Amino acid sequence: MLGNFTYSNPTKLYFGKDSLNGLNEELPKYGKNVLLVYGSGSIKKNGIYDEVIKILKANNKEIFEDAGVMPNPTVEKLYEGWLRAKKGNVDFILAVGGGSVCDYAKAVSVSVYCEDDPWEKFFLRMEDVDNKIIPVGCVLTMAGTGSEMNGGTVITNHDSKLKIGHVFGENVFPKFSIMNPVYTFTLPKYQMTAGFFDIMSHILEQYFSGTDDNTSDYIMEGLLKSLIHSSEIAVKKPDDYEARSNIMWISTWALNTLIAKGKSTDWMVHMIGQSVGAYTDATHGMTLSAISIPYYKYIMPYGIEKFKRFAVNVWNINAEGKSDVQIANEGLACMEKWMKEIGLVMSIKELGVTEDMLDGIAKSSFILEGGYKVLNHEEIISILKESMKA
Structure with a gap:
């Protein structure tokens, strides 16, 4: 720490x-x-x-x-x-x-x-x-x-x-x-799953920062595994009390300042997602889901060790005989598969974003420096364009 x-x-x-x-x-x-x-x-x-x-x-x-x-x-x-x-x-x-x-x-x-x-x-x-x-x-x-x-x-x-x-x-x-x-049982599925990803994004924004052996990272990996497991149950059976109670508790610990301790934290997915929301009024969790895969693919080379750890410890990727890049990519592929399975939005185009909005969204995205790569305006636009392709 x-x-x-x-x-x-x-x-x-x-x-x-x-x-x-x-x-x-x-x-x-x-x-x-x-x-x-x-x-x-x-x-x-x-x-x-x-x-x-x-x-x-x-x-x-x-x-x-x-x-x-x-x-x-x-x-x-x-x-x-x-x-x-x-x-x-x-x-x-x-x-x-x-x-x-x-x-x-x-x-x-x-x-x-x-x-x-x-x-x-x-x-x-x-x-x-x-x-x-x-x-x-x-x-x-x-x-x-x-x-x-x-x-x-x-x-x-x-x-x-x-x-x-x-x-x-x-x-x-x-x-x-x-x-x-x-x-929480009566929430429409769209709002429910948007909330699930808001939770995941809060954890990832804090997880993908720092390079030390940090207790907070171990806590976050446990929270992520529990969230993935319970969300898969909840989308099939929304009134499953055990799953929904676990998710409610995970959500609280994802952003009550505990797991941020000893971390620089990133928050660029939120900065870009909130800018998308300002232009479209789209559901917050869905703006995050639409940005996350393009963003994490872009910054992965700058934080390869943590992305490798994410793949192995959260998604149970077998690392034997594989390069760090292969392992990290498999982890993000598993995350993307899970996102699609629970019904998350994967493209900002689906949220109402058009090409003429991209420059304004990028300009309105506050640039933070806590993650593995400090983005510039052009890089944010590139990430937005990748999301448009999804």
């Missing part, structure tokens, strides 16, 4: 079929006025909304609702939530939904008492929060983002064609998260 680091994660988790009861323990810790944040209304169809409302009322909370959070929350929606929370003099924000809802709730939590424009301060200038923060709790209905146990939030600005994530410190982490795997 290289370097020095500090690890702290203040989020309390309630996991399992009875986890919603945790609300009764947590809600008394916060003020009377609660902003209930959720998405398009699916929680009303599956009964989760009624369960949550019942518990809120039993705890004598004044409920203010902020519905309609979209899969890629926009800056306009952020301003709307900021106003609702301000007018309601909200003491606490309860997010009920998937990662986008949790992300959005955190963005609102840091924006209400911000004296500056929150988009400019937090997402363009990337400044830290220095104002009062409204505490957030989450009731998770989709596994994928890990937003239930981290300080990350992502907001899209369609006017400027930017989709930007800001990872805040532990003061913005949810105070608690409710995780009932049963709540």
Whole structure:
């Protein structure tokens, strides 16, 4: 393990079929006025909304609702939530939904008492929060983002064609998260599998960096193997509790800062994928899947030892009598086969990307330096073109 680091994660988790009861323990810790944040209304169809409302009322909370959070929350929606929370003099924000809802709730939590424009301060200038923060709790209905146990939030600005994530410190982490795997059963298959790949991508972004013998890499290999196994079960039987509970737990540990320790981390797939999302509003996990194979094939020569290890330790490739390049390529081929089998999008063309968008997508992709190869503009375009061919 290289370097020095500090690890702290203040989020309390309630996991399992009875986890919603945790609300009764947590809600008394916060003020009377609660902003209930959720998405398009699916929680009303599956009964989760009624369960949550019942518990809120039993705890004598004044409920203010902020519905309609979209899969890629926009800056306009952020301003709307900021106003609702301000007018309601909200003491606490309860997010009920998937990662986008949790992300959005955190963005609102840091924006209400911000004296500056929150988009400019937090997402363009990337400044830290220095104002009062409204505490957030989450009731998770989709596994994928890990937003239930981290300080990350992502907001899209369609006017400027930017989709930007800001990872805040532990003061913005949810105070608690409710995780009932049963709540994920009714997700459409497209959203479910997109979440699966979001999990894998979070792990790979951290795995494909560094060259030391790092304990984090061993943890990640175990998470990846469990994800691959459980996802293959879940696509055939979405209500398999064991598979879905494993996936929900993997998702949390994929991005709660633990496995990043001692790692430089990459995140270029996310940077390019988020730029694709800003142009197309496509599902986040699918933008990542469409970029990943072209990207990893491109950077593989610069990190050949780790790609070889990935092939052997995650995909069980027999290395005997093969060159490092052959082994690494077989690993990526296995990954690609798995991706296709569970129904992931492999081409950005399928997401609505056209040739005339490529230059703009490349320009809007933030270039990071933690991976095995620092890309330039032309290389990003080359990767995008490879994805278009898939």
